[in-house]
Amino acid sequence: MRQTALDTVTELARRDPRVVFIGSDLGVGTMDKFRAEMPDRFFMEGVAEQNIVGMAAGLAMEGFIPFVNTIATFLTRRCFEQVAVDLCLHNLPVRLIANGGGVVYAPLGPTHLAIEDMAILRALPNMTVIAPSDAQEMRRAVTATLDRPGPVYIRLGKGGDPVIARDDENFAIGKAILKRAPGQIGMISTGVLTERCLRAADRLAAQGIEAGVLHCHTVKPLDIDAVRGFAQGLRLLVTVEEHVATGGLGSAVADCLLAAGGSLPPILRLALPDAFPRHYGSQDDLLEIAGLQPGPIAERIAKTITDLRP
């Protein structure tokens, strides 16, 4: 997913002289083609996220479209004030491409896990937050950012994630994609967990429980109409995210349904626990521990439905 994102930035830069790339201290060889072809628009500025974001703001003030790439935690926690003031307050078209959203960097421990990035960025006025499901959708998302006003945060998965994006889907920032029509249950998800939700839906279907899946690749601005329409008449609404429950997709969905008024379906929010992960291993391991793999998702939904029975 990361390679696709960066390749897409290179393609955009070839055809649009406004595109510049700023990295921190990325791996050897990252963006070599970009650097070779457009050296005056390529910047690798060291382990200095505050400076990088401010510098991106300055370039954007002058009409450039900077794509900034580094690890998600460092691009959110470390330079939060620069993101808030330099990017969001000025409403500048800087694109933050964040490696390792969620628990991708499981073996590296909690300093490298972006478990609250969507919450803190969602809280900022003018910010757009996108979590694509796979490389195919990543390509569409990065391309779609080109002419979007204001800052955009793009959360990357691990790479090699199964592709669930289809050619017939019209990708538009802020527009949710209905992956599977709801039955009595509807799941709303984002990022790579949408793929887990689809597999969970297959498992539930095998038990005779029909569950739909709405993919909100854009967490902010949330597709309010799609969410409200999807939730209507459900026996159980489930939100699923690779993120703490506080302030993430589940919060955004609940906010939007509360604001709509009327009767709400019961909501089951599946998310990472309100704790720094204590284990290492792989992303899949941490998702398993948090009950966010297809099996546990299906089991928790089936149990909740049973408990709901009068």
Add this chain to the structure above:
Amino acid sequence: MTKAVNLPNAIRLDNRSRDLRRLVVRALDGGGRGHIGSSMSLIEILRVLYDDVLRHRPAEPKWQGRDRFILSKGHGCLALYAILADKGYFPAAELADFCTRDSFLGGHPEAGKIPGVEASTGALGHGLSIGIGVALAARIRKTDARVFVAMGDGEIDEGSVWEAAMCAGKHGLSSLTAIVDYNKMQSYGSVSEVQPLEPLGAKWRAFGFDVVEVDGHDVAALRAAFAPRRGAAKPLAVICHTVKGKGLPFAENDAAWHHKSKIKPEQVAAMYAALENG
């Protein structure tokens, strides 16, 4: 160890410097508050930039050929508002509404609201990085725009300033000038007690800057320091030795006058009286 240059107070303020300070007092009176000391130390720096150095068009604030000035120490905005009003970016009468509900002149400057303000500042340690981005944009486009960023001495306690300094040095951004308003006082007290900066010139040199130290109230010295730098290969740091509250003897070098709220009419009168005497 480089010894701190200590030149200020040798200069007697001329009419123009006093007129600009009166504009600051007009805003202090209108808003009943403001960063007095931090603004008064900046007056000559901004006066020289806008009178003699920057290519700018008050009637066309976004003119592409302009040089850029970023007030990174946003709390010194009254000095910026005074010079912008004086230059005709907006009517000086607006100063009287400083910090009131519907004014566009807040306690920190906002781009997009105030003609001539390049960046919204107030959170410290942001301006130099923004200035680097602006200077790199000019380099990519091969224009000769100069970029000036004014910072406070307390402000450069921020680590982000030094990230930016390293970056500017690496890029050899000769179009970039970092200005330090070195008035030796921060909010709590003297810089030498709260967080000493010396050897300050050596620090900037070590980060890849050419360095000039001047009396920040000496108009001729400032003109020379900001003069065009043909052939320069490094960014420039101009360390301006200034007096906090300059021009108001009762406020000079007194941390209590860093910021004041609930300013009384008699204090306003005292400020005007002090400026009468030069």
